[in-house]
Amino acid sequence: MAWDFETEPEFELKLEWIRQFVRDKVEPLDLIFPHRSFHPLDDETGPLVRPMQQEVRDQGLWGAHLGPELGGKGFGQLKLALINEILGTSSWAPIVFGTAAPDTGNAEIIAHYGTEAQKEKYLQPLLNGECFSCYSMTEPHAGADPTMFTTRAVKDGDEWVINGYKFFSSNARTARFIIVMAVTDPDVSAYQGMSMFLVPADTPGVNIVRNVGLDGERDNEGSHALIHYDNVRVPAEALLGGEGQAFVIAQTRLGGGRIHHAMRTIGLAQKAIDMMCERALSRSTQGSLLGDKQFVQGFIADSYAQLKQFRLFVLYTAWEIDEYNDYKRVRKDIATAKVVMPTVLHDIAWRAMQVHGALGVSNEMPFNGMIHGAASMGLADGPTEVHKVTVARQLLREYKATDDLWPTEHLPKKLAAAKAKYAEYLEHEVGNL
Ligand SMILES: Cc1cc2nc3c(=O)[nH]c(=O)nc-3n(C[C@H](O)[C@H](O)[C@H](O)COP(=O)(O)OP(=O)(O)OC[C@H]3O[C@@H](n4cnc5c(N)ncnc54)[C@H](O)[C@@H]3O)c2cc1C
DSSP states (O other), X not given: OOOOOOOOHHHHHHHHHHHHXXXXXXXXXXXXXXXXXXXXXXXXXXXXHHHHHHHHHHTTOTTTTSOGGGXXXXXXXXXXXXXXXXXTTOSSHHHHXXXXXXXXXXXXXXXXXXXXXXXXXXXXXXXXXXXXXEEEOOBTTBSSOGGGOOOEEXXXXXXXXXXXXXXXXXXXXXXXXXXXXXXXOTTSOHHHHXXXXXXXXXXXXXXXXXXXXXXXXXXXXXXXXXXXXXXXXXXXXXXXXXXXXXXXXHHHHHHHHHHHHHXXXXXXXXXXXXXXXHHHHHOEETTEEGGGSXXXXXXXXXXXXXXXXXXXXXXXXXXXXXXXXXXXXXXXXXXXXXXXXXXHHHHHHHHHHHHTHHHHHSTTSSHHHHHHHHHHHTTTTSOHHHHHHHHHHHHHTTOOOOOSSSOTXXXXXXXXXXXXXXXXXXXXXXXXX
């Protein structure tokens, strides 16, 4: 019997260390340095964060998503899920543990498709936590449909010249390099006509027009860049993978990234349940605790049920990735987790906020950020609707049409078949009467 929901005792000890370390040492950074986790370490953050990163390394937990060939422990996705659900409670934790998006996905594709020289120049510093990276795909006029992208890369001798605009390129302002998706052959299908380039962020012509902020961020705090690539010249060696391979590379990258977001979301939603339950047991109104009111009990039960289902599904999907080692084969379940994730976080955070009354909607509690985060998750790495289409298409492939007028499960048809199957017995029964 191979189904097993237990964690190995030795690994559970590691998880306990992570829980305590994140709670005691890392979460305070979120309060002292909000919105700064993706800024290069400076005189203020460096002296605090670097020793923490060393502690994580000493525990053998740095870059938990990486295989041994890249300097990680090769935990696999299931163990990573158990780690990431803890790291999801803090915006600094992924930086302290070397598992922050979009760097994880970017590292994955350079490891997979990069040349030795590209790995040395870009991958190693990224894995060491020495720099940030950016993934620049969405354009101002088109996001969900990459076949509409127009940013163009044209060969000019030994160089490529990139022109166009990209939107919501996260962390471009602090990245050392940017992975840019551009059209290299407009005469073939977009699936064969786009390529990826590794572009140092300080290349002349990489112009950040503005850094768009999310809700709650002040004007100067935004980190999602509108970039104008204005005659950006890069050498031929800047091409990542082969010419026309952008779609294949993007799928490799986004598969892992999506499930990692789902893992971290479990931790965040659990935090909202913890807050909801504490409040339910601490606050009374009209003669009884909130936790004794049936509406609030309903909030708690629904939240518990929703998160349990989601968590088991994410862990199962992580197990599938380990088992099959093939993102394509697990595509339907990764997309399903991506579809469910924003709703789970939104619903639970919303109920927890409601149970906290006015305090809940104030900026003295973290619920607004969670709810906005849920909305962002419904867009980042592709909108929910597009992933629903993927799920449905994949699922439909597992079925085939009936050529009968009536559905296979049509009861009169099945009854007739059942009667025919047991005709002899039925006649016998009748005969005995
Ligand atoms: C926090 C955050 C970080 C991001 N980081 C990056 C990044 O680092 N790099 C990057 O390149 N991009 C990034 N993005 C952009 C993200 O990938 C896009 O927002 C996403 O692909 C959707 O594109 P769009 O915003 O242009 O929406 P559109 O493509 O305009 O779609 C708008 C809406 O239309 C509906 N819709 C679209 N297509 C369909 C369909 N086929 N069927 C039914 N309904 C549909 C959906 O409701 C969708 O939300 C980020 C986004 C967010 C929110």
